[in-house]
Amino acid sequence: MLHTRHSFAPVAAVLVTLLATGCGADPATDPVDDDQVDRQPLVAEPDLVAVGTGAGFTGWGDPVEWDPEQALLIGPSLTFAFDALITTAQIDAAPAAALELYDAPTATPLAAEHGLVAADGHEFLVLRTAKVTEARAGLPTVAPDRATTAIRVGDRTRMLDLAPFDSAISGDHILVVSVPVGDDAALVLTEEGREQTLDLRTGRRGEEVSLLYQRPTVTVSGEFDSWVRSQGVTLYNPLSPGEVPLRGEVDDAALLAYHPQTGWAEVGRAWLTLWLDLDELLDPLAKITLAAQESFTLTDAAGRTTAAQPGEVTVRPLLSSNPSSGVLLFEVPEEFRSGTVRFTPTGTVTTIEDGEERSGQVHSISVGPPVSVQVERQ
Numbered sequence: 001m002l003h004t005r006h007s008f009a010p011v012a013a014v015l016v017t018l019l020a021t022g023c024g025a026d027p028a029t030d031p032v033d034d035d036q037v038d039r040q041p042l043v044a045e046p047d048l049v050a051v052g053t054g055a056g057f058t059g060w061g062d063p064v065e066w067d068p069e070q071a072l073l074i075g076p077s078l079t080f081a082f083d084a085l086i087t088t089a090q091i092d093a094a095p096a097a098a099l100e101l102y103d104a105p106t107a108t109p110l111a112a113e114h115g116l117v118a119a120d121g122h123e124f125l126v127l128r129t130a131k132v133t134e135a136r137a138g139l140p141t142v143a144p145d146r147a148t149t150a151i152r153v154g155d156r157t158r159m160l161d162l163a164p165f166d167s168a169i170s171g172d173h174i175l176v177v178s179v180p181v182g183d184d185a186a187l188v189l190t191e192e193g194r195e196q197t198l199d200l201r202t203g204r205r206g207e208e209v210s211l212l213y214q215r216p217t218v219t220v221s222g223e224f225d226s227w228v229r230s231q232g233v234t235l236y237n238p239l240s241p242g243e244v245p246l247r248g249e250v251d252d253a254a255l256l257a258y259h260p261q262t263g264w265a266e267v268g269r270a271w272l273t274l275w276l277d278l279d280e281l282l283d284p285l286a287k288i289t290l291a292a293q294e295s296f297t298l299t300d301a302a303g304r305t306t307a308a309q310p311g312e313v314t315v316r317p318l319l320s321s322n323p324s325s326g327v328l329l330f331e332v333p334e335e336f337r338s339g340t341v342r343f344t345p346t347g348t349v350t351t352i353e354d355g356e357e358r359s360g361q362v363h364s365i366s367v368g369p370p371v372s373v374q375v376e377r378q
Helices: 002-007 009-021 034-038 093-099
Strands: 049-053 072-074 079-088 122-129 147-153 156-160 173-180 186-191 194-199 217-221 224-231 243-256 269-280 287-291 296-300 305-307 312-315 327-333 338-343 346-353 356-367 371-376
Touching: 049 093, 072 194, 147 173, 217 243, 224 338, 243 371, 269 312, 296 327, 305 327, 327 338, 338 356
Parallel strands: none
Antiparallel strands: 049 173, 072 079, 079 122, 122 173, 147 156, 147 186, 186 194, 217 371, 224 243, 224 356, 243 269, 269 327, 287 312, 287 346, 296 305, 296 338, 338 371, 346 356
16 A cells, blocks of 8 residues: 555656646636626726716825815806816726716716726826806806817817816716826816816916906995986876986996807906896886997096997886896906996887877986996905
8 A cells, every 4th residue: 555655646746747837728828717807997098088976086095175266267158166186097996986987078988897097108187076156156147058168188189068067057076187197187168269278287277367256346336317308209297298217226236257248358358247227207108228328328537438338228117017127338447446337318218199109219308426336356
């Protein structure tokens, strides 16, 4: 028995040697474990731009906190704000799955549940959006189809539809941009022909439309007060037929870089914007429409006069519950400080005479003191 055991020793040694050296195995042709392949992180395209949800932003990386009041772009229809940045070459499986990323240009989900790795020589800028209030967005809204958004890296620009991530509507989304290591990237917002940029590595804005972010306070004191006389029709006044008083005030005021009625102000200029509430106080049937350009004049502190931009202001008839409607726009220097607005009403009127609707004109016959406008900057 001892001899028999010793007689198998050389064979066993040979078998061990063959197994150790993989005898009969060809590494180039042997099948690879599919599970092992499936668990590999996704290697991103060099120009990847992806979006996702903010649920996966916390608990990993080394985020740099940003002030969303500074890392902010405001446009006529879209607003973007960011409050944190992570710079990394890899997003591990857990956060990648939680981010629910998809390719921004194609809206195709990324197979990144096992992680996402930047292309060779590249890194990711991972940014979290922040919600801003409607008051902070602060512009009259227009249809977002007038806007275009893009990511610019060096001399390459990728046009993207980022409207769903408007920070005036919702926050807590993620933007992932692949860039060459150390290179800058910019979010480019173009609306009505005016371009604005935000550096996605530093959170700094360009200086294209600075007035949008200064938000000066405009204060108006005084009321509009004038009498008009009608021509072509006779407005009701038992003491002086055809003559009626118009009174009103400014409901709100702002100094804007953009308004839908006039578009963007020229560089270095602004729109002094006054929202009006005007009433006619004697004739309940009179429907008066004033020509803004002929009826309102702004005089600045240096004595220069500027007529309002063309437009119409409707006057609310006596006893009517309908709102008056009108906005005055004056083109002023961006650094405008103060002035007065004079009211000399001129326009058209319709009323009922002898059971029929008739039309005529109105013009001012007496004018009250001008309204004062002051602009305060922080």
